[in-house]
Amino acid sequence: xxxxxxxxxxxxxxxxxxxxxxxxxxxxxxxxxxxxxxxxxxxxxxxxxxxxxxxxxxxxxxxxxxxxxxxxxxxxxxxxxxxxxxxxxxxxxxxxxxxxxxxxxxxxxxxxxxxxxxxxxxxxxxxxxxxxxxxxxxxxxxxxxxxxxxxxxxxxxxxxxxxxxxxxxxxxxxxxxxxxxxxxxxxxxxxxxxxxxxxxxxxxxxxxxxxxxxxxxxxxxxxxxxxxxxxxxxxxxxxxxxxxxxxxxxxxxxxxxxxxxxxxxxxxxxxxxxxxxxxxxxxxxxxxxxxxxxxxxxxxxxxxxxxxxxxxxxxxx
Amino acid sequence: xxxxxxxxxxxxxxxxxxxxxxxxxxxxxxxxxxxxxxxxxxxxxxxxxxxxxxxxxxxxxxxxxxxxxxxxxxxxxxxxxxxxxxxxxxxxxxxxxxxxxxxxxxxxxxxxxxxxxxxxxxxxxxxxxxxxxxxxxxxxxxxxxxxxxxxxxxxxxxxxxxxxxxxxxxxxxxxxxxxxxxxxxxxxxxxxxxxxxxxxxxxxxxxxxxxxxxxxxxxxxxxxxxxxxxxxxxxxxxxxxxxxxxxxxxxxxxxxxxxxxxxxxxxxxxxxxxxxxxxxxxxxxxxxxxxxxxxxxxxxxxxxxxxxxxxxxxxxxxxxxxxxxxxxxxxxxxxxxxxxxxxxxxxxxxxxxxxxxxxxxxxxxxxxxxxxxxxxxxxxxxxxxxxxxxxxxxxxxxxxxxxxxxxxxxxxxxxxxxxxxxxxxxxxxxxxxxxxxxxxxxxxxxxxxxxxxxxxxxxxxxxxxxxxxxxxxxxxxxxxxxxxxxxxxxxxxxxxxxxxxxxxxxxxxxxxxxxxxxxxxxxxxxxxxxxxxxxxx
Numbered sequence: 131x132x133x134x135x136x137x138x139x140x141x142x143x144x145x146x147x148x149x150x151x152x153x154x155x156x157x158x159x160x161x162x163x164x165x166x167x168x169x170x171x172x173x174x175x176x177x178x179x180x181x182x183x184x185x186x187x188x189x190x191x192x193x194x195x196x197x198x199x200x201x202x203x204x205x206x207x208x209x210x211x212x213x214x215x216x217x218x219x220x221x222x223x224x225x226x227x228x229x230x231x232x233x234x235x236x237x238x239x240x241x242x243x244x245x246x247x248x249x250x251x252x253x254x255x256x257x258x259x260x261x262x263x264x265x266x267x268x269x270x271x272x273x274x275x276x277x278x279x280x281x282x283x284x285x286x287x288x289x290x291x292x293x294x295x296x297x298x299x300x301x302x303x304x305x306x307x308x309x310x311x312x313x314x315x316x317x318x319x320x321x322x323x324x325x326x327x328x329x330x331x332x333x334x335x336x337x338x339x340x341x342x343x344x345x346x347x348x349x350x351x352x353x354x355x356x357x358x359x360x361x362x363x364x365x366x367x368x369x370x371x372x373x374x375x376x377x378x379x380x381x382x383x384x385x386x387x388x389x390x391x392x393x394x395x396x397x398x399x400x401x402x403x404x405x406x407x408x409x410x411x412x413x414x415x416x417x418x419x420x421x422x423x424x425x426x427x428x429x430x431x432x433x434x435x436x437x438x439x440x441x442x443x444x445x446x447x
Numbered sequence: 448x449x450x451x452x453x454x455x456x457x458x459x460x461x462x463x464x465x466x467x468x469x470x471x472x473x474x475x476x477x478x479x480x481x482x483x484x485x486x487x488x489x490x491x492x493x494x495x496x497x498x499x500x501x502x503x504x505x506x507x508x509x510x511x512x513x514x515x516x517x518x519x520x521x522x523x524x525x526x527x528x529x530x531x532x533x534x535x536x537x538x539x540x541x542x543x544x545x546x547x548x549x550x551x552x553x554x555x556x557x558x559x560x561x562x563x564x565x566x567x568x569x570x571x572x573x574x575x576x577x578x579x580x581x582x583x584x585x586x587x588x589x590x591x592x593x594x595x596x597x598x599x600x601x602x603x604x605x606x607x608x609x610x611x612x613x614x615x616x617x618x619x620x621x622x623x624x625x626x627x628x629x630x631x632x633x634x635x636x637x638x639x640x641x642x643x644x645x646x647x648x649x650x651x652x653x654x655x656x657x658x659x660x661x662x663x664x665x666x667x668x669x670x671x672x673x674x675x676x677x678x679x680x681x682x683x684x685x686x687x688x689x690x691x692x693x694x695x696x697x698x699x700x701x702x703x704x705x706x707x708x709x710x711x712x713x714x715x716x717x718x719x720x721x722x723x724x725x726x727x728x729x730x731x732x733x734x735x736x737x738x739x740x741x742x743x744x745x746x747x748x749x750x751x752x753x754x755x756x757x758x759x760x761x762x763x764x765x766x767x768x769x770x771x772x773x774x775x776x777x778x779x780x781x782x783x784x785x786x787x788x789x790x791x792x793x794x795x796x797x798x799x800x801x802x803x804x805x806x807x808x809x810x811x812x813x814x815x816x817x818x819x820x821x822x823x824x825x826x827x828x829x830x831x832x833x834x835x836x837x838x839x840x841x842x843x844x845x846x847x848x849x850x851x852x853x854x855x856x857x858x859x860x861x862x863x864x865x866x867x868x869x870x871x872x873x874x875x876x877x878x879x880x881x882x883x884x885x886x887x888x889x890x891x892x893x894x895x896x897x898x899x900x901x902x903x904x905x906x907x908x909x910x911x912x913x914x915x916x917x918x919x920x921x922x923x924x925x926x927x928x929x930x931x932x933x934x935x936x937x938x939x940x941x942x943x944x945x946x947x948x949x950x951x952x953x954x955x956x957x958x959x960x961x962x963x964x965x966x967x968x969x970x971x972x973x974x975x976x977x978x979x980x981x982x983x984x
Binding site for chain 1: 515520521522523524529531602603605607609610671672673674675698700701702704705708709711712713714715864865868869900
């Protein structure tokens, strides 16, 4: 039984690695297709043909694309992500500082959003059709429909500009003391919790309700189990697979999808780094970021798969 | 509080009050002025308090300034030669110095140079000030100047002024405090050219620019590209008046709304360059001040003279008449612009030709010109993008004017990303945006000479080229002005570039920040504000 689980997991990891390779190639090809190159972007409006040619040569951009890709891939195997074209700093160093901030924000958001989502998801499933269920469901649909820049901007307007309770900007790590840190993280975390937990609440509710339709739950009911015992003891364990999957999908968003929150709160995370890199055609940095996003996504999905396999014996066959 | 709140107060009114105060208006005069303007005496009193406090303040030493520009990315640099965005300029102005500098009236002043002289505008002698040290303790010598000026010709540096620096044929250190610069051809503007941000002086042999080792008023303490930079006051600064601020933090907030909100909530003391649409949010808010500068930055409509429809006689002239400059000024730019006369030298320059009047909005005349060119009713593509400030708003107003006379202008809005390499200079009819340049010579050689790298409309004129050369070598002001005046008339009538307005730059800052003066060199006091401003405790 155990070796079976292990081989299943090994298979998942193998698929993840192949996906990473494919992603790196696609990202490389996509950036090749972007108009203009880093020499042109660096010189900006001042780019005369001679200046561009000179800078391209100095940066080894005149080599064929495939050579540059293979060089980069070779470096990656040695753990070397290369150097940024625009500021000549090591990509690993650039990403490390930002990734720490992103992970910090993601961790805090997760620790708030997941319990909230689970609680609301399960409660609405238990009291399905009640006023509470309808109120929460309506609210959740509302939150999903409001774009996050709106949520963030409104939050800033109310809590920072009108009330003056919270700072409008959040500089990751540059604050001292637990109170300052709480204040600095409050608004980005609230905004992100709004965005990610809405999806999770709906998925949790749907998954629990789905399992509650199965015969064994009905059996538990007929045997006199209370409503909450029926949900928590009988339905929930069997709904863990889809719930964890939904969470993985929502949380993967916290790695690369938080660009709007990072922009509005001036939070130095890795998503903004990637946007900068695309704007400046900084290929090594784009690839580094893309690989990190892809890795994070695959990691979460793989964990969700493994949890699903472990929680549901039927998936092991 | 509500009765004190003024709802229709604009920055123009602020300027009016300050002007009146400078001219010596009494409190009573001003209150009468407010009453006439429909603003109650109570509100008038509170505004008056604000304006007179701004004038009476004396510098305070100390404090930490948090300021935000509009753009910042991993491409941020402390290398003055490669600096490309205003955020880079602000940092360079804080950490480095130039040989010369233009003051708030556009007049040339010496900074690191003691004097710059020439008899023939070809060979120049630069004498350096003594006792100037870099942040790492090294003394400034002629070798540093030679190194700094020669860097621009190395393509690997990626200098933004490589084309301008090309005219410097030779730079030699005569002795430790004297540099001799020999130009390829006479250019009387050299001292002004050396005042450009890119010609800041760095220490000889510098290859690592992450330390920002210059002679400037602040010493770089922290520099994270795309995140932030922090500088502390340079206690060994060579100017007798050192920076007032204890430390200075600068970063980018690209979202206009977020930048304004950060100032309103007091998280930052200064936000650079806000769009005209946001000025209303900030006006009338307590504790917040708007600072406006018009410095010759413009968004223009380019019609290539070598492609259809620009090659048909009458089209360009018709388009110049079709631009409703006053409407654009009032609606698209909320009054934050000055009407221009289709040539690039702004009214703040001593060389601006004030005789040359802007074209009136005249759709009937445009219609007859288009009709003569056989273009009336044809679909004409106009490429616009947010990359050129307010271009899309201008395009819409132009399109509306066109439709009223049966001219079908098809506005193509394309993404900002890649606009300058894909559409600008290339599309037959498109918008552009040009930053202020210190001299007419730079503007003309860059944009209108027959071999100009950014000849936006492919304007070709031998007469213009020879006049440009003549003016360049001319040391006498009156004669130069005469030549430049005529060149402005030529461009305004013949080139395929319509320059409807000079745009204003608006910065927003906390009322605690003082010493910020409008500068003709651009917003943020020509990007050099950190050295001059102070914060109330």
